[in-house]
Amino acid sequence: MKVASRSHQRGNIVLVLICVLTIFLCLFPMLHIAARSLSSSTALIRNEVTFWPKGWNLNAYRLVLRDSRYTISLVWTAFITVIGTCLSLVMTTLCAYPLVFDKLKGRKLINTFIIFTMYFNAGTIPMYLLLKDLGMLNKPLVLIIPYCLSVFNMIIMRSFFYTIPESLRESAEIDGAGPVTVLVRIYLPLSMPVIATLALFYAVGRWNGFSDALLFMNDRRYYPIQLLLYNIINAISSIETATQEGFSPPGLDETLKAATIMFATVPILVVYPFLQKYFITGVTLGAIKE
Incomplete structure (x- = not known):
């Protein structure tokens, strides 16, 4: 012993x-x-900085906060993150919920088609041409509607729905509840862990996304914070471009790069503590319980 x-x-x-x-x-x-x-x-x-500041100064943050591009882009990114996350959760729920019903005609075929899109897609150019034909290029909706549904996240939600006892659904149906009522009154209240987990996944993806804006958005007014950060870091890497962009203080380039990265990273980190309780439960959904 x-x-x-x-x-x-x-x-x-x-x-x-x-x-x-x-x-x-x-x-x-x-x-x-x-x-x-x-x-x-x-x-x-002098490469003297590791993880403790030396020669404290807030000049970089002052420049960031004084520049309206940062604040406007931050607010816009927060908006598309909230709206996009809500839309993604609605689409994910509406896709996963019907697939729980065994009596749904063509359920296996629908599952096959959905999972097929998870591994194979047309590519960036067909996506660009499609959005062009739909008249969505350079429109705010191009940052919200495309990619609003993740098949992987839908599978996670569908798997969680399978864990809810069918007896609850059957008893509700006996009492006259329809599919929508069962979803709203039974499935969604019991699915808060997985909803919070997927909300965090979607929110982080929306906040960190910049490739869709880089490809489909030319209007600088609607640049999300990550694309703005990408452009600013590229800009201040060149002294000439940095002067044109208004970042003329000498020797401030490296500090400004770090400040912009922190400015774009910290807000999404604040979201996690509010979802931590549900997130920990959600990521252990597949764990073996004694």
Whole structure:
């Protein structure tokens, strides 16, 4: 028993060390960028910054906050993230829920077609031509409607719906409840863990997305924060372009890059604590329970 106990303790120590190392590897890039954004240009040029700022200065953040492009783009990105996430959750639910019913005609064929799109798609050029024919290019809706449904997330929600006892649905149907009532009154209240998990997945994807705006949006007024960040970082890499963009203070380029990255990253991180309870439950849906 003592040998087993010692072996168990050693195993726990190894697991703790692995967790600590993993946390460090995840936090190090963020701490490093945060330290660079708060450090002086001299310290950055000398490579003296690791994860603690040296020569504290907030000039980069002052420039970011004074530039209306950042704040407008941040608000716009938050808007399309909220609207896009809500739309994605509605579409995912409406797609997953009917596939739970065994009596749905052609259910297996529909499942096959949906999963087929998960592995094969037409590509970027056909997508561009389709959106062009629909008149959606350079319109705000092009950042919201396309890619509003993820087949992978739909499968996760459908799998969760399968775990809800059929007896609940049957008892509701006996009492006269229709499919919509069963969905709203039974399935959705019991599905908060998976809904919160998928909401986080969709929100992070929307917030970090810039390829769709890069391909389908030329109007700078509707640039999301990630595309603006991409353009700004490319711009301030060149002294001439940086001067044209209004970033003329000498030696501020590296600090400004770090500040813009933090400005674009921190808001989405704030969302996680509010969904943490449901998220932890949601990601363990497939776990074996004793």
